[in-house]
Amino acid sequence: MKNKKYLFVTGVIILLIFTILFYILANKEGLKDLTVEEKIEDFEYMYEILKDNYSHFYEIKKIYGYDWLSHKEEFEKEIRKTKDNMEFYHCMQRILITELHDDHTLILDPSYYNTYLDVMKVYEDAYEAFKPFEKMFKKAGKKYEGWYQLFLEEYPDIYINKNVDLASRNKPKDNIKAHVIEEGKIAYLKIQSFFIDYGNNEKGYEKEKNKITNFLNDIKDYPYLIIDITGNGGGSSKYWIESLVSPLSNKDMKDINYEAINIIRGGDYTMKYFEYHFPEIKQNSIEKLDFYNSIPKEVKDNFKYYIKTGMQEELEERNSIGFNGKIFLIVDENVYSAADEFARFCNQSNFATLAGTKTTGSGGNNTMFMILPNSGLMLRFEAEMLLNKDGTSQYETGTIPDIEIQKEEFGDYGIKAMKEIIDIIRSEEQNK
Numbered sequence: 001m002k003n004k005k006y007l008f009v010t011g012v013i014i015l016l017i018f019t020i021l022f023y024i025l026a027n028k029e030g031l032k033d034l035t036v037e038e039k040i041e042d043f044e045y046m047y048e049i050l051k052d053n054y055s056h057f058y059e060i061k062k063i064y065g066y067d068w069l070s071h072k073e074e075f076e077k078e079i080r081k082t083k084d085n086m087e088f089y090h091c092m093q094r095i096l097i098t099e100l101h102d103d104h105t106l107i108l109d110p111s112y113y114n115t116y117l118d119v120m121k122v123y124e125d126a127y128e129a130f131k132p133f134e135k136m137f138k139k140a141g142k143k144y145e146g147w148y149q150l151f152l153e154e155y156p157d158i159y160i161n162k163n164v165d166l167a168s169r170n171k172p173k174d175n176i177k178a179h180v181i182e183e184g185k186i187a188y189l190k191i192q193s194f195f196i197d198y199g200n201n202e203k204g205y206e207k208e209k210n211k212i213t214n215f216l217n218d219i220k221d222y223p224y225l226i227i228d229i230t231g232n233g234g235g236s237s238k239y240w241i242e243s244l245v246s247p248l249s250n251k252d253m254k255d256i257n258y259e260a261i262n263i264i265r266g267g268d269y270t271m272k273y274f275e276y277h278f279p280e281i282k283q284n285s286i287e288k289l290d291f292y293n294s295i296p297k298e299v300k301d302n303f304k305y306y307i308k309t310g311m312q313e314e315l316e317e318r319n320s321i322g323f324n325g326k327i328f329l330i331v332d333e334n335v336y337s338a339a340d341e342f343a344r345f346c347n348q349s350n351f352a353t354l355a356g357t358k359t360t361g362s363g364g365n366n367t368m369f370m371i372l373p374n375s376g377l378m379l380r381f382e383a384e385m386l387l388n389k390d391g392t393s394q395y396e397t398g399t400i401p402d403i404e405i406q407k408e409e410f411g412d413y414g415i416k417a418m419k420e421i422i423d424i425i426r427s428e429e430q431n432k
Helices: 002-026 036-053 057-064 068-080 085-100 110-122 124-154 166-170 203-218 237-248 268-277 297-302 338-349 413-430
Strands: 176-182 186-191 224-228 260-264 305-309 326-331 353-356 367-371 378-382 384-387
Touching (some): 036 068, 036 085, 036 367, 036 378, 057 068, 057 297, 068 085, 176 203, 186 413, 203 237, 237 338
Parallel strands (some): 186 224, 224 326
Antiparallel strands (some): 260 305, 260 384, 367 378
């Protein structure tokens, strides 16, 4: 009897041990409370990769007088003061977004992480673009489950839905404003964001695209169209290609002149990605660029290769409505990212006449990622510097409008610019 009891107790203990081991193994990749040493290790991992691969240290120093790399000890002190995982997240995010002044370089929160997963699952082009990072996204999954719980505790109203799409929530409800200014002659279209709700199967975007298409069909015989993207911080290039260029362009694609020239630093971390997509990149040394002598010395010393890209493939699928009028595009200093790309496209291809103030600018075409070893947080960052034809950085200069319209301290700048364009149109009409 004693032997049976002994065997039973032993069996229970062994089962308990196996249960504990299974739990530990199953959760070894999950999120735990980070130690100070682990936080510092994550920061230093990020710092070392950015030091040799990030593309905008030169411009940030020139524009803001801020040498990010020289503040390493200061950043580490701030990180040591963080009391928990969420404080660490916010500290790292501030070190990037606030100090770098670059909205394209940031830590992915759970919402942003899930958005990228959705995009890669649904879109073949996106999957191919991010394929070098596929294992990284999968590896981060367990940790992001833990991060989601922390975000849910801190922001319960926002993260109550695990698949919350914060960009969608922050997008203006009246994103599209369209009306006729002068019957049969001048039409006006304002788009406040080029964001596409990928996590919602693009349902919101499709409604907006249909609204734009219907309006453009109604005014296709008008001689003038004013498109206003003031305040548009970007989103997806797909938005403006499909909703604006495709229906409004009446040119053959080979006649559309658009080219982006990006240079990269050649750091080991990002070269794996670039060589995957551009196998011959090491043959493209920046010394071969026509305007090499115009590139600032500090840029020459820190960048090695260039990439030239166009938009022929993206622009091939057109659905022209037969619009033959003149297009004005209103821009301001808040135009950024995909919206600035649209402004650059209009400027280079003569698709539209730009009016307003210079844009904020943007970076390169290829998004980079890294995963921090302890927290599992993923960081997106830029590894390309987009150059103007005179060798200057587009991140620094922004896109310069054809017609500069002074901005006043108060009032709706888009309305002011629209009125000045109407005056220009009426002046042109009188001089015909």
